Amino acid sequence: xxxxxxxxxxxxxxxxxxxxxxxxxxxxxxxxxxxxxxxxxxxxxxxxxxxxxxxxxxxxxxxxxxxxxxxxxxxxxxxxxxxxxxxxxxxxxxxxxxxxxxxxxxxxxxxxxxxxxxxxxxxxxxxxxxxxxxxxxxxxxxxxxxxxxxxxxxxxxxxxxxxxxxxxxxxxxxxxxxxxxxxxxxxxxxxxxxxxxxxxxxxxxxxxxxxxxxxxxxxxxxxxxxxxxxxxxxxxxxxxxxxxxxxxxxxxxxxxxxxxxxxxxxxxxxxxxxxxxxxxxxxxxxxxxxxxxxxxxxxxxxxxxxxxxxxxxxxxxxxxxxxxxxxxxxxxxxxxxxxxxxxxxxxxxxxxxxxxxxxxxxxx
Numbered sequence: 001x002x003x004x005x006x007x008x009x010x011x012x013x014x015x016x017x018x019x020x021x022x023x024x025x026x027x028x029x030x031x032x033x034x035x036x037x038x039x040x041x042x043x044x045x046x047x048x049x050x051x052x053x054x055x056x057x058x059x060x061x062x063x064x065x066x067x068x069x070x071x072x073x074x075x076x077x078x079x080x081x082x083x084x085x086x087x088x089x090x091x092x093x094x095x096x097x098x099x100x101x102x103x104x105x106x107x108x109x110x111x112x113x114x115x116x117x118x119x120x121x122x123x124x125x126x127x128x129x130x131x132x133x134x135x136x137x138x139x140x141x142x143x144x145x146x147x148x149x150x151x152x153x154x155x156x157x158x159x160x161x162x163x164x165x166x167x168x169x170x171x172x173x174x175x176x177x178x179x180x181x182x183x184x185x186x187x188x189x190x191x192x193x194x195x196x197x198x199x200x201x202x203x204x205x206x207x208x209x210x211x212x213x214x215x216x217x218x219x220x221x222x223x224x225x226x227x228x229x230x231x232x233x234x235x236x237x238x239x240x241x242x243x244x245x246x247x248x249x250x251x252x253x254x255x256x257x258x259x260x261x262x263x264x265x266x267x268x269x270x271x272x273x274x275x276x277x278x279x280x281x282x283x284x285x286x287x288x289x290x291x292x293x294x295x296x297x298x299x300x301x302x303x304x305x306x307x308x309x310x311x312x313x314x315x316x317x318x319x320x321x322x323x324x325x326x327x328x329x330x331x332x333x334x335x336x337x338x339x340x341x342x343x344x345x346x347x348x349x350x351x352x353x354x355x356x357x358x359x360x361x362x363x364x
Contacts (some may be wrong), residue, residue: 016167037263045110049077050323056083056090056103057193059246060130062170064103064235066338067331074330078323086227088215093121094310100320102310105193106215106237122313127355128288128306129331131345133275135303136197136258137250138242139235140164140179146258147172149265153260154206155182155218159221164240172267186243187235189224190223191215197305198244204293205263205302223301242305248343264298274301277318293341314363321364328359 020281026296030077054064087104094102095115096281108126116124136153138146143164148156151173155161161168165178188195192215196264199213211217225234225243232249235241246268259269270275277300284290284313288308295302310326315321332355336346347355 011026021102038134047077048075048319048323048326050079050116050319051319052078052080052100052320052324054080054082054090054101054103054309055085055099056310057087057105057307058084058179058229059087059105059132059194059226060103060344061128062252063339063342066334066342068327070335070338071327071330072143075326078327080234080327081220084229085228086188086190086215087196091191093311094124097312099284100315100324103307104310106196107287107291107308120312125311125313125358126288126308127311127328127358128284128290128347128351129328129355130339130347131273131279131304131306132343133247133277133301133304133345134194134201134244134268135247136260137235137255138231138240138258139239139255140181140242141239143176143178145176146256147260148258149261150205150318153258154202154208156185157221158206158208159185159204159220160208171249172261181240184237184238184241185222186225186231186238186241187219187222188216188226189232190226191358192227193305193307194228194244198303199305200293200305201293217342226340230317247272249278251343252296258358260302262298262300262302263294263296266298268299268301270301272340272343272345275304278302278304279348284354288355290348298338311359311362316364318364321362325359329356332356 020183043224068082072079087106090102091104091112093099095112108124113124136148151168152161152172155168163182165180170178196213196215199217202209203213211220225231228245228249231243231245232253232255235243235255238254257270259267262268277297278292278295280297282290282292290306292304332352339346
C-alpha cells in the first residue's frame, strides 16, 4: 500500500507542550476504572464537550500536540491533553486504564495483548495515525553534509567506530574534512517506540549487532537521554554527538541529518519524499501492525515506521467516545496538512478509510 506525500513547509511547535489541560480521565472497557472528568452534550464546537487525556510516544508528539491544539480552536468544547512520555510508558498507562488513549511507535506485543484481554475481556485496538522516519542527527563543527555507509553507521552503534576521522567514514566522505574527535553516541534511556523502529532496522542491516530489537535494548556504547526531545537537546549541546530522532525533531531544531546507505547500496538523504517510498507496495495487515525493517526500494530512505493510537473498544462516557471519534476524523482529514508541514508522511486514502471505519465502531 503506497503513501502520499507532497512538498513540506515549516511549522513551529513547542516540544513537550501540554496542549489543553483537561481533567484526568480513564478509558474504560469491562472492568476499567470509571471516567473521572465531567462532560455534557452542550457546548460550542459541534455540540461536543469532553476532556480527553492521552500519553505515549514522543515520535508523533509534535504532530499530536498541533492537531489537538488546532482542533480545540475549532471545537472549544473538546480539550485533549497529550503527555510525551515514550511508547513504553504510554503502553503501561493504556493497559492500566489511566488514560483515554495511549500512543506507540511499536505495535502491541503478544504479552501486552494478553494483559489487556485478561483485564478488560476484550481485544486492544491500535490504529495508525501517521508515519515518519528515524534519522541520524549529528553535531560536528565544520561539517553540515555527512554520508554514512552501512559499515559506518553499524560501526558507530556497535561501538566499533570511535572517532569521526575513522577511515571508513572518510571513505564515504572524500570531500569532507573530518576532525579527529571522539564520536559521542546518544541513545534513548526510556522505553521507546523510536528505539523499536531504529533497532529493528539495525538488527536487519548490521550483521555484527547482537543487542536485538525492541523498545529498550542493552546498548554497547553511548549515553542515554529521555525522549526524542532529550536526544535532540543532547546532540545540540555536544560537538561530536550523533544519535537517532524522528525527522521532525531534527528539522525543527535545525540539527544536521546524515544521508545513509540503503539495502541497495545507495546513499539516501532523509526527506519525507524518500521515506514515503519505503511504504510503496507494502500491505498493511488487518491489525495495522506493519513493520518495515529494511526496505528493498532502491530509492527509499530505509528507517521508517507507522505510529499508532491505542484505543479501548468501548468507553463508559458516551461524550468522550464521540469526541474521540471526532478528533480522529478531523486529524485524518483537515489535519493532514499539519502532518505534511511538520515532515511526517500522511497516510494513504485507503488506509485512512480503514482507520476511520475501525474508530467509528468504538462503543460508548
